[in-house]
Amino acid sequence: MEIKDQEKSYDPAVAESKWYAYWEGLSLLRAEPARPGDSYCIVIPPPNVTGSLHMGHALNVTLQDVLIRYHRMLGKNALWLPGTDHAGIATQNVVERLLANEGVDRQSLGREKFEERVWKWKEESGGVILNQLKRLGAACDWSRERFTMDEGLSRAVREAFVLLHRKGLIYRGRYIINWCPRCLTALSDLEVAHVETKGGLYYIRYPELSGRRNVVVATTRPETMLGDTAVAVHPKDERYAGSIGVTLRLPILNRPIPLLTDEMVDPMFGTGAVKITPAHDPNDFEVGKRHDLPAVRVIDDAGKMTGEAGPFAGMDRFACREAVLDSLRKEGFLVKEEQFLHNVGHCYRCKTVVEPTESIQWFVKTKPLAEPAIRAVQSGETRIIPPNWERTYFDWMENIRDWCISRQIWWGHRIPAYHCLACGLTMVEVDAAERCSSCGSDNLRQEEDVLDTWFSSALWPFSTLGWPDRTEDLSRYYPTSVLVTGFDILFFWVARMMMMGIEFTGRAPFRDVVIHALVRDPKGEKMSKTRGNVIDPLDLMERFGTDAFRFTLLALAAQGRDIRISDERLEGYRNFMNKIFQAGRFVRMHADDNTSKALPSELSAADRWILSRLQRVIEEIRKGIEEYRFNEASSAFYQFTWHEFCDWYLEMIKPSLQPDAPVETRERQRAVLLYVFEAILRLSHPFLPFLTEEIWHSLPGKRGSILTEVYPEADPDRTDVDVEKDMGHLMEIIRAVRNIRSELHVPPAKRVEIRLKGQPEDLAFLSDHEEIILRLARAGKVVHREPEYIPVEDATAVVNGIEVCLPLADLIDFRKEASRLRKEIEKANAELSVVCAKLGNEKFLANAPGDIVEAHRIRKGDLELKLDSLSRNLALVTRYLS
């Protein structure tokens, strides 16, 4: 596995095609509970089996992969457990569509055949996304892959259901729920998406039976009037005081209904009178219960009007709305129509308008489960990151309502309840019941409904580890270390895992919950199929390489902010990948099998400088990863690798790598070079798994996978403040010379002389490292001048009290030089006045900390010195001009 050196630039396809198989082949991704090390565990948010990789997955998975690889390199016993979710309604819809293409519907196929068909589909197409995760580099332990409907997890679901039922935390009853007339199932409150919709507000006159007076009600859904069984007003509403208790006549159907009072009514809205439809409105349902009103279902499961709707029976609910309005208009009952903006609930899977409907369903009683889940976050047992999501979590948990968990679909965990057809008893059992425990009849029928997909998802962090069995994995890896997820499923999933995790294991399922951003298109719009602005991660990986793609996501992953992905950004990081690759080539040109792996004891200033910088960047990167500030970690790495290691360090050490350098110097230099570069690769392996593995194997020496290397640790003894300062000055001098050369258009080939003027002690370090200045500033020689030296025909700059003079009499355009100096003076003056203003302020001197004041004083001195030199030099130049 060698890189061909004739390749001029990095070709990601080559590296990406081989290394994943290599890791898998060596079982490097497999976790072993028996191995030592603190455990570090992540369970993947299981993608839907119907899914294919989108940007959200890519970001989510990249973050987790960074964490897993990082902690593995730290020596932790790391497990990343992958899997997929059966995604009840979504999957059923997909397969139903396939069947429709064949001209078959699920009813005619029958439940059993249909389920077989879905399983078959799952086996054939369900694995697509997992292979896509591999392309991303996800270092998951595939030997532990799970599926929410595999045998173990299904048993966990039944077990959980039974335990909750025994505790009275699952119940069955007739309530109003959200019904999707297209999916033909109940939905939980969360599965209803509210969409602001323009509609009408219709005022309808309900006459008193006596005929003397009328009550006018306002409604957005006139068709439901057919199911009205009362009209309600607020008890303190004086407008209706005289009418309370009278009987009204429901228009069209002419049904007598009472006028009653209820606190729920807002007297300020509409007319202050509300029509009550207990069968089709959650509020009305409650009112109906309080007043013992009949509930009349006028809309059936498919959204068609029932026989109760009289003349409208069989009509679609929306057609009926118009028909009812027509009828009311004709008969003079419609007194007013207004435009009205309100929220309409839609099925989150198929976007059909949801119909609130009264029916018999199963529910989880959530309050008792929510309380400990709230406490777990309050106490810090689980941390939510960034913490501003805590409030959202608390708000939802504190106002939680019971969770409707039964679904009238076929694909999912069938509820483990058995109805006795003989005596009517319902039994809830983990294993299929054979006889009625009350009457002994064997005429039992299992509940037809299946569970909400999110019920099994709620068990995911422990069911995947073997629960309800007390497995080795469970005790080793639970509670898990971190959950990485998007905020869109905070309630659907995170909150419920918290509740169930604590209920069944006694412990919150995660140490940390990391909430990351949404990935948007370059214009900042949410990607969606209907908008047609979906960016395919696989396409980006193809075009820019997986590592560049991952690095882009990481660099943009600032906490609490959405990500806009764009080609420009990817290009930049693709170039960075190539930069690292080229640096690898450079290292390979010099280091060989004989190069020492240990750092030599004797180190040049440049070596000590890069090593010192390396310690700092190691700390920054580690801190960034540990605090989930991936953008900070990646940008620290970028900055160091490109602009310090490549731009400065490599350039500085080139001479000592040349054949004419003394052998010992060369060998020492090679050792340091290899050492630092290896550190760079190890540091970035969690970000750039393919590139680093590729280069790692190309370096001299026999090597295993970089995946199993130790992550660099900062060594405080290698940080060297002095050398950082000295080298900083040296670099500034070089920059100053380059600036002058560039501004004055000195020909690149011109070897200028550099005269450094200053106090001997300030010049000492520079004179020791003249060769670096010569090389990087393209100088012919460096000469030191006493402070008394007067640069008559020189271009000049001032850096840290040292005057940099370039004798360029023959080359200088003195007008340009004068304007360059004026610009410098202007800048320095502006800054000086700010600094002086502060130092002249007594309150500043009295209140600001000593080190700040001192820093200002030093700054002032520097600026004055600089101004002094600059203006003197300007005077010289202008004299020359005239």
Added chain:
RNA sequence: GGGCGGAUAGCUCAGUUGGUAGAGCAUCGCCCUUACAAGGCGAGGGUCACAGGUUCAAGUCCUGUUCCGCCUACCA
């Protein structure tokens, strides 16, 4: 209705105990210098949305305003 977030260089965004405003891309010069033109070197560009306040000192803390997102809610 409630909550959360955003407004900083032409564009996209960093900026965590308040202490001299940063990056990438784009722009403008110069350069094929033997790792890299997917490159190197240099440069220009910001009254940090607006108005107040706290402080010696505010992009950073507080209050209010405007505009833009998102989440949530049983006003028919």
